[in-house]
Amino acid sequence: MHQTFDAVLEVNLLHANQKGADFNRAYFDRWGITCINLMSSPGAGKTVLLEKTLCALDGKVNIVVIEGDMTTELDANRLRQYGVPVIAINTGRSCHLDSKMVAGAVHQLEHYHEPKNIDLVLVENVGNLVCPAEFEVGEHAKVALLSVTEGEDKPLKYPIMFQAADCLLITKMDLVPHLDINLEQIVGNVHQLNPDCTIIPVSAKTGLGIPEWVQWICAQIHNLSKISTQDSLSEPLTVH
Amino acid sequence: MHEVDMTRSLILTLKDWWEENKKQVTNHDANHDSQLQITRVHLIVGKFTCVEPKSLEFAFEAQTQNSFLEGVILQIQETPLIAFCHSCQCEYFPEIGIHYACPTCSAPMEDIRSGRELKIANIEYTYSAHPQLSNQD
Numbered sequence: 144m145h146q147t148f149d150a151v152l153e154v155n156l157l158h159a160n161q162k163g164a165d166f167n168r169a170y171f172d173r174w175g176i177t178c179i180n181l182m183s184s185p186g187a188g189k190t191v192l193l194e195k196t197l198c199a200l201d202g203k204v205n206i207v208v209i210e211g212d213m214t215t216e217l218d219a220n221r222l223r224q225y226g227v228p229v230i231a232i233n234t235g236r237s238c239h240l241d242s243k244m245v246a247g248a249v250h251q252l253e254h255y256h257e258p259k260n261i262d263l264v265l266v267e268n269v270g271n272l273v274c275p276a277e278f279e280v281g282e283h284a285k286v287a288l289l290s291v292t293e294g295e296d297k298p299l300k301y302p303i304m305f306q307a308a309d310c311l312l313i314t315k316m317d318l319v320p321h322l323d324i325n326l327e328q329i330v331g332n333v334h335q336l337n338p339d340c341t342i343i344p345v346s347a348k349t350g351l352g353i354p355e356w357v358q359w360i361c362a363q364i365h366n367l368s369k370i371s372t373q374d375s376l377s378e379p380l381t382v383h
Numbered sequence: 384m385h386e387v388d389m390t391r392s393l394i395l396t397l398k399d400w401w402e403e404n405k406k407q408v409t410n411h412d413a414n415h416d417s418q419l420q421i422t423r424v425h426l427i428v429g430k431f432t433c434v435e436p437k438s439l440e441f442a443f444e445a446q447t448q449n450s451f452l453e454g455v456i457l458q459i460q461e462t463p464l465i466a467f468c469h470s471c472q473c474e475y476f477p478e479i480g481i482h483y484a485c486p487t488c489s490a491p492m493e494d495i496r497s498g499r500e501l502k503i504a505n506i507e508y509t510y511s512a513h514p515q516l517s518n519q520d
Contacts, residue, residue: 145511147422152400156426156434156501159395160388238385274385277433277501300480303433335484338491 160278163242167281170249174258177364178266180280182304183288184297185270188314190218191347192288192356193267197225199357200263204364207256209248209266211240218267228256238271245280262364272301284363290315295328298336306336310359316346386438389501390446396503397421401451408510423456423507430479431464431498464498 155161171178181189193208200206208229210219219231230248232240245266252258266282268275276285287308289297292315298305305311311333313326326344333340341359345352401421408417428434436459443457467474468485474496477483483492 145509147507147509150400150404150506150508152396152503152505154396154503156389156396156428156503157392158503159392237388239388241388274388274433277385278388299483302431302479302483335482335491338493 157277160242163246164279164281167242167246167249168283170258171264171281171283174261176258176261176264177284178264178280178282179284179286179360179363180266180268180275180282181286181288182268182272182275182308183270183290183314184272184293187270187288187290187293188347189267189270189288190221192312192314192345193222193265194225195347195350195353196265196357196360197222197227199353200360201225204361205260205262207252207261207264209240209245209264211244211267211269213238213269228252234269238269238273239275239278240266240268240280241278242280263360272297272304276301276304276307284309286310286312288312288314289329291318291322291324291326295325295332298329298332302336305333305340308333308337308340310341310343312352312356313342313344314347316344316351317348386434386442387446389434390439390442393424393426393443393503394446394450394452397424397452397506400506404508418511419508420511421452421455421506421508423458425458425460425504425506427460427462427500427502427504429462429464429498429500431495432501434501436461460504462497462500465496466492467494467496469494 168178181193183189197206206227208222208227210222210229210231211234212218212231213234213236216231216233219229222229230251232244232248234240234244266280285308287304289311291313313329319326330342333342343352343355343359345356347353401419405419408419426439428436428439439459440457447453447455464477464479465474466477466483468488468490470488470490471485475486477492484490485492
């Protein structure tokens with residue numbers, strides 16, 4: 144006897160990943176940790192931006208970096224020089240971080256640090272403009288980076304990434320004099336998709352825009368009372 | 384090929400559903416050796432997502448071999464990108480990769496009415512109950 148039935152599910156295809164992301168976010172919330180997910184194509188300057196960010200926030204915010212890389216620990220080793228805990232995740236052949244990988248990193252983190260002493264987790268995703276945007280990891284905010292050498296059309300070609308971003312950093316601004324790049328067009332293309340996106344032009348080389356970027360991060364840290372030297376945040380942050 | 388990871392997530396959801404319902408069927412039919420077999424899975428995939436349906440089908444077929452899902456048909460319905468412009472009070476079709484703002488008034492694409500779906504809509508399954516030998520005496 145065979146009978147055919149139909150069950151209505153109406154659940155997200157990425158339900159399993161979403162469940163993990165919600166779990167991670169609840170963990171971060173429990174400890175008053177803000178998590179920011181940085182995404183871009185390979186070579187847009189995520190790691191050097193993190194280097195400048197770690198310098199600028201040194202002594203003001205307790206940071207942990209979760210570093211996603213397909214095979215190496217090169218980026219993680221670069222960031223370890225700044226004296227912050229860096230958890231490296233090698234994704235193997237996977238081109239993005241998912242919530243389970245980040246949960247694994249958080250678990251590792253607990254062995255070394257009291258979560259109550261952490262203010263900010265910065266996640267450097269795998270360099271890729273396509274799928275990291277669809278895989279939430281439990282972040283509170285998404286940041287996309289687009290370097291001026293990549294062209295004005297990238298927000299149109301990779302719309303999911305630029306639509307999902309809460310903040311866009313236009314990187315390598317020091318190269319603008321050498322390029323035929325129309326910055327207004329980049330801004331216009333992003334705003335077609337995402338009018339609320341904060342756009343900050345930055346240069347890790349000259350320090351342009353880094354104070355604004357650091358202020359943006361500080362505004363995302365929801366539990367400001369945890370920051371020990373809170374008063375110093377009202378002063379302009381300097382770039383080292 | 385992120386469709387591989389998406390498929391992994393899909394399989395986990397299907398496995399949870401299958402195990403849960405198999406248990407219920409078995410409890411309900413104490414005297415029968417019941418079999419619950421998923422035959423077809425209907426997905427709705429929007430055009431404004433990172434998912435390529437062909438890659439998803441390929442990944443699903445490859446990853447379900449020798450599993451409880453082997454041979455299950457993945458039926459993917461694609462939905463177009465449709466946005467609603469609040470200034471013009473009308474729907475429009477943004478051109479993916481080219482232009483997203485309203486073609487009439489250039490207002491940004493803020494209200495997506497279709498195209499972002501990534502959904503397991505429904506599952507078709509068969510349920511066969513084989514009377515156990517002891518009951519046939």
